[in-house]
Amino acid sequence: MSATTQTPQKLRTRKPLSVGVVAKNLTALVLAVVFVFPVYWMFSSSLKPQHEIMTKDPVFVFTPTFENYTTATGVDLFWTYVTNSLMVTIGAVLLALLVALAASFAIARMKFKGRKGIVLVVMMAQMAPWEVMVIAMYMISRENDLLNSIPTLTLIYFVMVLPFTIWTLRGFIAAVPVELEEAAQIDGCTRGQAFRKVIFPLLAPGLMSTSLFGFITAWNEFAMILMLNKEKESQTLTLWLTQFQTAFGSDWGATMAASTLFALPVLVVFLFLQRKAVGGMTAGAVKG
Amino acid sequence: MTVDSQGTATAGPQDAPGRAAGKSQTPPPSSGPKEVLQPSRGRRSLPSGWLPYLLVAPALLSMAVLLLYPLVRNVILSFQQLNRKEFITRETVWIGFDNYTELLGDPDFWSVVVRSIVFTAVNVALIMAIGTGIGLLLNRLGKKMRLVLSLALMFAWAMPIVASVTVFRWLFDEQFGVVNWLMRTLGFEGYEQHNWFETGFSTLVIIMILLVWGSIPFVALNMYAALTTIGSELYEAAKMDGASGWRTFWAVVFPNLKSFFMITTFLEIIWIFKAFAQVYAMNQGGPDRGSETLPVFAYIEGVGQFHYGVAAAISILTIVMLIAVMSFYFRLILKQEEEL
Numbered sequence: 001m002s003a004t005t006q007t008p009q010k011l012r013t014r015k016p017l018s019v020g021v022v023a024k025n026l027t028a029l030v031l032a033v034v035f036v037f038p039v040y041w042m043f044s045s046s047l048k049p050q051h052e053i054m055t056k057d058p059v060f061v062f063t064p065t066f067e068n069y070t071t072a073t074g075v076d077l078f079w080t081y082v083t084n085s086l087m088v089t090i091g092a093v094l095l096a097l098l099v100a101l102a103a104s105f106a107i108a109r110m111k112f113k114g115r116k117g118i119v120l121v122v123m124m125a126q127m128a129p130w131e132v133m134v135i136a137m138y139m140i141s142r143e144n145d146l147l148n149s150i151p152t153l154t155l156i157y158f159v160m161v162l163p164f165t166i167w168t169l170r171g172f173i174a175a176v177p178v179e180l181e182e183a184a185q186i187d188g189c190t191r192g193q194a195f196r197k198v199i200f201p202l203l204a205p206g207l208m209s210t211s212l213f214g215f216i217t218a219w220n221e222f223a224m225i226l227m228l229n230k231e232k233e234s235q236t237l238t239l240w241l242t243q244f245q246t247a248f249g250s251d252w253g254a255t256m257a258a259s260t261l262f263a264l265p266v267l268v269v270f271l272f273l274q275r276k277a278v279g280g281m282t283a284g285a286v287k288g
Numbered sequence: 289m290t291v292d293s294q295g296t297a298t299a300g301p302q303d304a305p306g307r308a309a310g311k312s313q314t315p316p317p318s319s320g321p322k323e324v325l326q327p328s329r330g331r332r333s334l335p336s337g338w339l340p341y342l343l344v345a346p347a348l349l350s351m352a353v354l355l356l357y358p359l360v361r362n363v364i365l366s367f368q369q370l371n372r373k374e375f376i377t378r379e380t381v382w383i384g385f386d387n388y389t390e391l392l393g394d395p396d397f398w399s400v401v402v403r404s405i406v407f408t409a410v411n412v413a414l415i416m417a418i419g420t421g422i423g424l425l426l427n428r429l430g431k432k433m434r435l436v437l438s439l440a441l442m443f444a445w446a447m448p449i450v451a452s453v454t455v456f457r458w459l460f461d462e463q464f465g466v467v468n469w470l471m472r473t474l475g476f477e478g479y480e481q482h483n484w485f486e487t488g489f490s491t492l493v494i495i496m497i498l499l500v501w502g503s504i505p506f507v508a509l510n511m512y513a514a515l516t517t518i519g520s521e522l523y524e525a526a527k528m529d530g531a532s533g534w535r536t537f538w539a540v541v542f543p544n545l546k547s548f549f550m551i552t553t554f555l556e557i558i559w560i561f562k563a564f565a566q567v568y569a570m571n572q573g574g575p576d577r578g579s580e581t582l583p584v585f586a587y588i589e590g591v592g593q594f595h596y597g598v599a600a601a602i603s604i605l606t607i608v609m610l611i612a613v614m615s616f617y618f619r620l621i622l623k624q625e626e627e628l
Binding site for chain 2 (some may be wrong): 034038057099103120121129156159220241256
């Protein structure tokens, strides 16, 4: 098959001077620059000395400095924001994985009355317009003295990421052949043991990409934290980034350093896991 | 790196639910081996009929408490008069549909609705058109160039929202922004200290650029993944028939990826319509509330103006509009689930 299908393609790429090929590659290159530019500009600005940030004509060659990073991380309560962000995000993701693993196993592997209804509920919850419900969230939290609380925020983020965690994990579990599980059961495992010893290890990639999406969602969240956690001690890096901008007026260098620090973990993990990300993202139909 | 790997191609949106459904309809040949084992081990005292319910219970319970309850509360709040006074004294004043009638008779509300719809439509059209174009381009690029472009897209995709809003404000800064410099360099007059956030319209244009920039990677990369599922014979047949690129797209690509286009479009509509962080963090809905979309309008009415009851009504109306869009989406997904 390869011989017949590849010949025409080879012929096409072997003509290096064809206008079409040049135009195609040039377009791709321009697009690549356009898409990467904001990220590059954030990073390069973060390394510029103060006097080279405040210029009418941007400076492209400069001696990198870390002074902006020192300013950004030298803010009061910086480590509190870091700790809060990590606690909220990791807590929400772990809780979601635990609860979703059980639910998605049932949905993917067991036949029971109401299964379809549950699938529908999960799908609807996945589309829930959280941003629109902040007022109700605020009222409920206020009545129950749950404002400015890290556990409250963790629980909200947990339910925010739960539906797509179930949805994606269900796909990954269904992809594991039932025969493997049966074989283990024939070999004397209980259903629980078969799950732990056979399915769970095979789910590792699924768990990784699912927690990545959860991590990004929780790390990114903005509306809830803005509304519910007004006390500085209970805020996360998300708000650190915005407060910071007003607090420093036009200190763009420090703001860009803060943005870089905020984006770095996500960028690194995302690029590391990108192959799984593309398929998984669509499978779960996930985005901020 | 393996951006151009096709391993992911099979996990296009259309077959993810299908894959699950296909497997799950064959439950482990009903508890055959299990029943043989169970008596001897005797560990599991629960009748297996309860097990699935036990497994889904925590998930359903948490969604009921943390999702359904706030939703119900939101509906209840929308029937109350809840302004600064009632908020402080914690009074409950029922006013029936007054919040709704007030809103529906308010031209400001309607202008926000129209703005949100137009804004969403323009954004989604741009995202889908450019995203599809880039997806097609990715499919026709050589390996190296494809890797370069995919990586660039990945960077834009992975940028956290709040960080990218901050970066865009810096790009469009009045004094030191690189965009004003670029406009001057290209020879346009009047970009000495051009304030891009001067009007609601120009603010929305910048938010649009941000949203389009951030959303295209999802469409383009998934489009590319979906394209690789189309067999090359189809293209060759079209080529032999002498079809133009345009015609090949409508005759071969589009029919094959119809559900991909439908689902992605619905998702983008929903995501753009309810986008909050991008709009709010860019300019707090300003200047003069000129860049408020529905979710931001609800937030500002509630928190900024102390009209919590009205804000709740706005959210309910927003949810109703979203549900209209979503019902199409769900029907599509459910239909697919049955087909596959």
